Amino acid sequence: VQLQASGGGTVQAGDSLRVSCVASGRTDNIYLVGWFRQPPGKDREFVALIRWSGGTTNYADSVKGRFTISRDNAKNTLYLQMNNLKPEDTAMYYCAFSEVKGQGTQVTVSS
Numbered sequence: 001v002q003l004q005a006s007g008g009g010t011v012q013a014g015d016s017l018r019v020s021c022v023a024s025g026r027t028d029n030i031y032l033v034g035w036f037r038q039p040p041g042k043d044r045e046f047v048a049l050i051r052w053s054g055g056t057t058n059y060a061d062s063v064k065g066r067f068t069i070s071r072d073n074a075k076n077t078l079y080l081q082m083n084n085l086k087p088e089d090t091a092m093y094y095c096a097f098s099e100v101k102g103q104g105t106q107v108t109v110s111s
Contacts, residue, residue, distance in 0.1 A: 001025040003102025005095050010108040015085050019105050021078040021095030027052065030097050033071060035080045037091035038104070044094070048080060052097070062088075085109045 007019035019035075034049030048069040050057045057069055068081040078095050085107075092104035 001027055001030065001097050001100050003095050003097060003100060005093065005102050005105040008093060008105035008107045010110065011085055013086055013109055013111050015109070016081070016083045017085060017107060018079055018081045019093055019095075019107065020080075021102055023076040023078070023097055027073075027076055027097065033078050033095070033097045035069060035078075035093060035095055036101070037089075037093045037107075039088070039091040047093070050078075082107070087111045 002024045003021050005019060005021045009017060011017055030052040032049055033052050035047040036044050037047050038044040046060050047063055048059045048067055050069045050071055052071060059067060066084045070079045087109050089107060090109050092106050094104045095102045
């Protein structure tokens with residue numbers, strides 16, 4: 001599987017943004033998909049995950065109540081809806097399908 005993330009940008013604190021990740025190739029053997037991020041000068045960290053078949057989700061404490069992960073199997077697309085963005089959400093956001101990670105999309109939140 002190959003992944004293409006998009007939708008990043010520069011927004012102000014309190015704004016919303018949705019990033020997407022389109023998968024090409026075989027996805028019927030995928031179990032878990034998710035998002036990670038890497039803030040400037042810091043290590044990559046977990047953001048959210050969801051079962052590719054739907055249902056179970058899990059979020060980092062720092063984004064609970066603000067971010068929502070979802071997927072559209074028919075479009076082979078994973079989404080991350082980010083609301084009430086904060087400057088500390090500034091990072092490169094990466095999607096992952098099982099062990100495969102895509103290139104990132106940059107999200108910058110100004111105060």
